[in-house]
Amino acid sequence: QKEVEQDPGPLSVPEGAIVSLNCTYSNSAFQYFMWYRQYSRKGPELLMYTYSSGNKEDGRFTAQVDKSSKYISLFIRDSQPSDSATYLCAMKFGNEKLTFGTGTRLTIIP
Amino acid sequence: DAMVIQNPRYQVTQFGKPVTLSCSQTLNHNVMYWYQQKSSQAPKLLFHYYDKDFNNEADTPDNFQSRRPNTSFCFLDIRSPGLGDAAMYLCATSRVGSVNTEAFFGQGTRLTVV
Numbered sequence: 001q002k003e004v005e006q007d008p009g010p011l012s013v014p015e016g017a018i019v020s021l022n023c024t025y026s027n028s029a030f031q032y033f034m035w036y037r038q039y040s041r042k043g044p045e046l047l048m049y050t051y052s053s054g055n056k057e058d059g060r061f062t063a064q065v066d067k068s069s070k071y072i073s074l075f076i077r078d079s080q081p082s083d084s085a086t087y088l089c090a091m092k093f094g095n096e097k098l099t100f101g102t103g104t105r106l107t108i109i110p
Numbered sequence: 111d112a113m114v115i116q117n118p119r120y121q122v123t124q125f126g127k128p129v130t131l132s133c134s135q136t137l138n139h140n141v142m143y144w145y146q147q148k149s150s151q152a153p154k155l156l157f158h159y160y161d162k163d164f165n166n167e168a169d170t171p172d173n174f175q176s177r178r179p180n181t182s183f184c185f186l187d188i189r190s191p192g193l194g195d196a197a198m199y200l201c202a203t204s205r206v207g208s209v210n211t212e213a214f215f216g217q218g219t220r221l222t223v224v
Binding site: 008032034036041042044045046049088090095097103 | 143167202
């Protein structure tokens with residue numbers, strides 16, 4: 001079993017829809033949780049960072065962490081074609097390395 | 111105001127010819143990472159520096175080496191590139207030891223081996 005599981009997609013939704021992206025993890029030691037957006041042929045761009053259970057909102061993006069269920073989500077409201085990218089979840093604990101999900105490829109259809 | 115800068119963005123090298131990729135950062139972060147990312151795959155950690163301490167992943171081939179001459183710069187050396195080493199190479203930094211320990215990535219160097 002992988003430490004971090006993420007549905008690779010692809011996921012296609014119409015413009016304006018709410019998008020839900022999810023990761024589950026098995027290592028209860030993970031403390032820090034990140035979501036990255038990666039456009040084709042570019043480096044990952046940090047979207048959201050959190051280190052506690054609950055919700056964190058930034059504009060159209062909401063990150064949700066449920067440590068008891070070992071489950072994290074990223075919600076995108078009012079999705080735009082410019083949101084089309086691969087979304088990677090990542091997590092770590094202490095000084096350890098980042099562990100990534102495989103990424104979900106998202107397409108927003110105009 | 112790029113914070114993690116990788117050069118070059120695109121690199122073509124010949125099979126077996128040594129190549130060096132560079133990364134610099136303006137964030138004064140104490141940790142620098144090198145990842146390899148192949149198409150449609152998650153980034154795979156090759157090694158990282160915690161300050162000057164080098165940490166190699168167990169499955170990183172000996173063909174890959176790294177240098178960190180100072181806080182701001184880190185280099186990835188591929189001694190004898192093979193066709194299987196063609197990938198995007200990503201540099202990232204983070205500040206370990208504080209609450210804000212998120213990692214920031216550069217734009218990557220896409221390596222082609224011919």
